[in-house]
Structure formats: C-alpha cells, structure tokens
Amino acid sequence: MLSGLTKFILGFILAIAVLIGSGVAVALYFMRSTSIAPAKPIFSNDSPSLKAQAPKATEPRGGKPTLKPETQAQSSPSPTPTPTESPKATPSPKPLPAGAYRGRVSWAEGLSLRSQPSQEAEKIGGVRFNQKIIILEENDDKSWQKIRLEGSEQEGWVKAGNTEKIDGKVDGQ
Known part of the structure; x- marks a missing residue:
C-alpha cells in the first residue's frame, strides 16, 4: 500500500532511468557507426595487373622462400647455348628544375x-x-x-x- 506521493516519485525516477538508458544506447549506436573506417580508395595509378604478374613466393616451414610451381621456369637440358640479350640503356629521367x-x-x-x-x-x-x-x-x-x-x-x-x-x-x- 503505497501512498500517491511515493508512487509519483518512483514513476518519475523510472521515467528518468528509461530516458537516460535510451539516450546512452542511441549515443553508442552513432559512435560505433561513425568509427568504422571507410574502404581504401583505389586510384588510377594503382596497377593491379602489374602486381598480379609478379611471381609469388611461398615460404615453407623449413625457411627458404621458393617460387610456386606454376611460376617456376621449366628447365630442360639444352645441348646448344642460347644467346642472351645485351642490357638496354634505360632512358634518363626528365631533368628537374633548380630547387627540386x-x-x-x-x-x-x-x-x-x-x-x-x-x-x-x-x-x-x-x-x-x-x-x-x-x-x-x-x-x-x-x-x-x-x-x-x-x-x-x-x-x-x-x-x-x-x-x-x-x-x-x-x-x-
């Protein structure tokens, strides 16, 4: 048998607790959704085709890295020597202005x-x-x-x- 004043005070406290709890829940939701980093952008000068052509190395538990079988060169004994190309000169970089x-x-x-x-x-x-x-x-x-x-x-x-x-x-x- 609670008096009317006691019921009013308990109801008021319960209402405040519900408001605070829902405010904290909403704040946590927005904080979590804004703290997720966006996806990394891909720029036009990123060239995934060049990265895909590079041989991939694997490292067995023993230690030394080796090339995967699909990228290993097929070597067979050749009775005749094969000619090798002479190294070509690399183009010189564009000259830079003073102060670069x-x-x-x-x-x-x-x-x-x-x-x-x-x-x-x-x-x-x-x-x-x-x-x-x-x-x-x-x-x-x-x-x-x-x-x-x-x-x-x-x-x-x-x-x-x-x-x-x-x-x-x-x-x-």
Whole structure:
C-alpha cells in the first residue's frame, strides 16, 4: 500500500532511468557507426595487373622462400647455348628544375593529385601515405606543391603541408 506521493516519485525516477538508458544506447549506436573506417580508395595509378604478374613466393616451414610451381621456369637440358640479350640503356629521367628535392607523403589518408593548384581543379590521380615523391616547385603563396611521383613521369599538384622532405637535392642537381 503505497501512498500517491511515493508512487509519483518512483514513476518519475523510472521515467528518468528509461530516458537516460535510451539516450546512452542511441549515443553508442552513432559512435560505433561513425568509427568504422571507410574502404581504401583505389586510384588510377594503382596497377593491379602489374602486381598480379609478379611471381609469388611461398615460404615453407623449413625457411627458404621458393617460387610456386606454376611460376617456376621449366628447365630442360639444352645441348646448344642460347644467346642472351645485351642490357638496354634505360632512358634518363626528365631533368628537374633548380630547387627540386625528394620527399614523402605525410598525410595518413594519402593525397589527391590535381591538374592545377586549386581545390576545384580536376583530380588526375592519387598519392598514398609514405609514397616517395619529388617536390618540383610551389605556387606563389606556398599553399600548393607541384610533385612528380618517384619512378614515374606523372606530375601534379598537392596541398602543401602534407609532405615532408626526406633528404637533400635530387641526384644530378
């Protein structure tokens, strides 16, 4: 036999507990759904066909890596020697302007490579985190950097402050 005042107080406390519990549940739901990282983007300069052509090495429990059977060269004894091709000269890289230096991408999500030093400019590719680059120049207000991907002829503009210098001048400068 509870009095009316006691029933009112217990009902009020129960209502507050339900509101707090539902608020915490909703907050946890949104926190969990926003903390899932998005899928890694694939840029046009990523070339899965080249990666698929490389021989895959397996490492048996004994230790030394060996090539998988489907990629091993079929060798048969040959009574006549086979001629070998002489090494061809590699084309020299494009000459760099004065002041160019080596760097790497320090922005964890990677960078968009743009055709012009502007957010509205066309995206022409991407540069992944820690990728080695050559910084060629900066725009007048030093907010954009023109870069070349190391080992490639692809050039474009990235936002300044997302790269860091890793050594001195590029070889041959």
